[in-house]
Amino acid sequence: MSTHETYNTSDLPQASFLHAAGIPLVKIERIDERRSEFQFEHTADIQKLLQIFASGREVSMVPSRLLASHKHLKSLLWSQP
Known part of the structure:
Protein backbone atom coordinates (compact mmCIF):
# COMPACT_ATOMS: atom_id res chain seq x y z
CA MET A 1 0.00 0.00 0.00
CA SER A 2 1.20 3.49 -0.83
CA THR A 3 2.52 5.63 1.98
CA HIS A 4 1.03 8.73 0.34
CA GLU A 5 -2.42 9.81 -0.74
CA THR A 6 -2.34 11.99 -3.86
CA TYR A 7 -4.94 14.59 -4.85
CA ASN A 8 -4.84 16.88 -7.86
CA THR A 9 -5.85 20.52 -8.18
CA SER A 10 -9.51 19.66 -8.79
CA ASP A 11 -9.48 17.93 -5.38
CA LEU A 12 -8.53 21.12 -3.54
CA GLU A 29 4.17 18.97 -7.19
CA ARG A 30 3.26 21.12 -10.19
CA ILE A 31 2.31 18.89 -13.13
CA ASP A 32 1.73 21.69 -15.64
CA GLU A 33 0.44 25.28 -15.64
CA ARG A 34 -3.06 24.21 -14.66
CA ARG A 35 -2.56 21.09 -12.56
CA SER A 36 -0.71 20.21 -9.40
CA GLU A 37 -0.71 17.24 -7.06
CA PHE A 38 -0.91 17.32 -3.28
CA GLN A 39 0.62 14.34 -1.48
CA PHE A 40 -0.45 13.58 2.07
CA GLU A 41 0.98 11.03 4.47
CA HIS A 42 -1.20 7.93 4.48
CA THR A 43 -2.66 7.52 7.97
CA ALA A 44 -5.23 5.20 9.50
CA ARG A 65 -9.79 26.33 10.22
CA LEU A 66 -11.04 24.96 6.88
CA LEU A 67 -10.71 28.38 5.26
CA ALA A 68 -7.20 28.84 6.65
CA SER A 69 -6.14 25.43 5.30
CA HIS A 70 -7.67 26.19 1.91
CA SER A 75 -0.61 29.89 -1.49
CA LEU A 76 1.69 26.84 -1.57
CA LEU A 77 0.25 25.90 -4.93
CA TRP A 78 0.94 29.29 -6.49
CA SER A 79 4.43 29.47 -5.03
CA GLN A 80 5.49 26.32 -6.91
CA PRO A 81 8.01 26.94 -9.72
Whole structure:
Protein backbone atom coordinates (compact mmCIF):
# COMPACT_ATOMS: atom_id res chain seq x y z
CA MET A 1 0.00 0.00 0.00
CA SER A 2 1.20 3.49 -0.83
CA THR A 3 2.52 5.63 1.98
CA HIS A 4 1.03 8.73 0.34
CA GLU A 5 -2.42 9.81 -0.74
CA THR A 6 -2.34 11.99 -3.86
CA TYR A 7 -4.94 14.59 -4.85
CA ASN A 8 -4.84 16.88 -7.86
CA THR A 9 -5.85 20.52 -8.18
CA SER A 10 -9.51 19.66 -8.79
CA ASP A 11 -9.48 17.93 -5.38
CA LEU A 12 -8.53 21.12 -3.54
CA PRO A 13 -11.62 20.96 -1.26
CA GLN A 14 -10.70 17.43 -0.12
CA ALA A 15 -7.04 18.40 0.23
CA SER A 16 -8.01 21.44 2.31
CA PHE A 17 -10.17 19.27 4.55
CA LEU A 18 -7.41 16.70 5.09
CA HIS A 19 -4.91 19.47 5.82
CA ALA A 20 -7.30 21.12 8.29
CA ALA A 21 -7.86 17.74 9.97
CA GLY A 22 -4.14 17.46 10.63
CA ILE A 23 -3.09 14.95 7.97
CA PRO A 24 0.58 15.75 7.22
CA LEU A 25 1.20 17.28 3.79
CA VAL A 26 4.28 15.63 2.26
CA LYS A 27 4.67 17.74 -0.88
CA ILE A 28 3.02 19.69 -3.66
CA GLU A 29 4.17 18.97 -7.19
CA ARG A 30 3.26 21.12 -10.19
CA ILE A 31 2.31 18.89 -13.13
CA ASP A 32 1.73 21.69 -15.64
CA GLU A 33 0.44 25.28 -15.64
CA ARG A 34 -3.06 24.21 -14.66
CA ARG A 35 -2.56 21.09 -12.56
CA SER A 36 -0.71 20.21 -9.40
CA GLU A 37 -0.71 17.24 -7.06
CA PHE A 38 -0.91 17.32 -3.28
CA GLN A 39 0.62 14.34 -1.48
CA PHE A 40 -0.45 13.58 2.07
CA GLU A 41 0.98 11.03 4.47
CA HIS A 42 -1.20 7.93 4.48
CA THR A 43 -2.66 7.52 7.97
CA ALA A 44 -5.23 5.20 9.50
CA ASP A 45 -7.69 8.12 9.77
CA ILE A 46 -7.61 9.21 6.14
CA GLN A 47 -10.44 6.95 4.87
CA LYS A 48 -12.67 7.91 7.80
CA LEU A 49 -12.01 11.59 7.10
CA LEU A 50 -12.82 11.17 3.41
CA GLN A 51 -16.12 9.49 4.35
CA ILE A 52 -16.93 12.50 6.54
CA PHE A 53 -16.07 14.81 3.65
CA ALA A 54 -18.22 12.81 1.20
CA SER A 55 -21.18 12.93 3.57
CA GLY A 56 -21.00 16.72 3.87
CA ARG A 57 -20.34 16.58 7.61
CA GLU A 58 -17.04 18.42 7.25
CA VAL A 59 -18.94 21.62 8.01
CA SER A 60 -18.91 20.52 11.66
CA MET A 61 -15.22 21.42 11.64
CA VAL A 62 -14.48 25.00 12.59
CA PRO A 63 -15.07 26.95 9.34
CA SER A 64 -12.16 29.30 10.00
CA ARG A 65 -9.79 26.33 10.22
CA LEU A 66 -11.04 24.96 6.88
CA LEU A 67 -10.71 28.38 5.26
CA ALA A 68 -7.20 28.84 6.65
CA SER A 69 -6.14 25.43 5.30
CA HIS A 70 -7.67 26.19 1.91
CA LYS A 71 -5.82 29.52 1.70
CA HIS A 72 -2.57 27.93 2.87
CA LEU A 73 -2.71 25.19 0.23
CA LYS A 74 -3.55 27.70 -2.49
CA SER A 75 -0.61 29.89 -1.49
CA LEU A 76 1.69 26.84 -1.57
CA LEU A 77 0.25 25.90 -4.93
CA TRP A 78 0.94 29.29 -6.49
CA SER A 79 4.43 29.47 -5.03
CA GLN A 80 5.49 26.32 -6.91
CA PRO A 81 8.01 26.94 -9.72
